[in-house]
Amino acid sequence: MAGLRERQKADRERRILRAAVTQFRADGYHSVRIEDLAEMAEVSVGTVYNYYRTKGDILIAVVAMEVEEVLASGAAVVTDPPDGVCEALLALIFGYYDHSLEYLSKEMWRSAMALSIEAPGTPNGRRYTELDRRLAVQVTDLIRSLIARGEVRDDVDANALGQIIFSALNQMFIEFVKDDAMTLEALRSGIAKQIGPLARLIETETTR
CATH class of the missing domain: 1.10.10.60 (Homeodomain-like)
Known part of the structure; x- marks a missing residue:
């Protein structure tokens, strides 16, 4: 029973x-x-x-449902990344972006972000922050996988670089949800322009 x-x-x-x-x-x-x-x-x-308890709780639960799914699909990229540093990073990031409107509209994302910013110490604010932290950790895990495979230099600080890349992709996503006219293709193009030069800076000689 x-x-x-x-x-x-x-x-x-x-x-x-x-x-x-x-x-x-x-x-x-x-x-x-x-x-x-x-x-x-x-x-x-x-x-x-x-x-x-509140409608905000429901909205953040929908965000959590979305993030759990992209983390699950991202795990496969971390385990077996595509060849090439830029290609691997963009595969993970595009997976996040492409799924982002599966459950939430841009208006819903804006409302969820506002909840987390207005009251960061509340359960909703902390839960949203924790979801972001888990995404940043997955980016870091991918960098570690690329270091282990010899594609990223082993003197790179994976934790610091993972946070930098997550901050960049997250800021681009904020710009995307702020602008109802901005397309997913424009979002993908924008982050690719940032990740490409960064990838060239951290890749090993053998991958160039």
């Missing part, structure tokens, strides 16, 4: 998040009420509050 209850609980939560993705994208995060999500998810309002 415990297993059945857990499955039912997980199913209710999935329905709430699916409703949030659908309605936040269609009507805008700020316009949607908890009552609207409960109706679409076919649960009571009280059930929604059993899972999430």
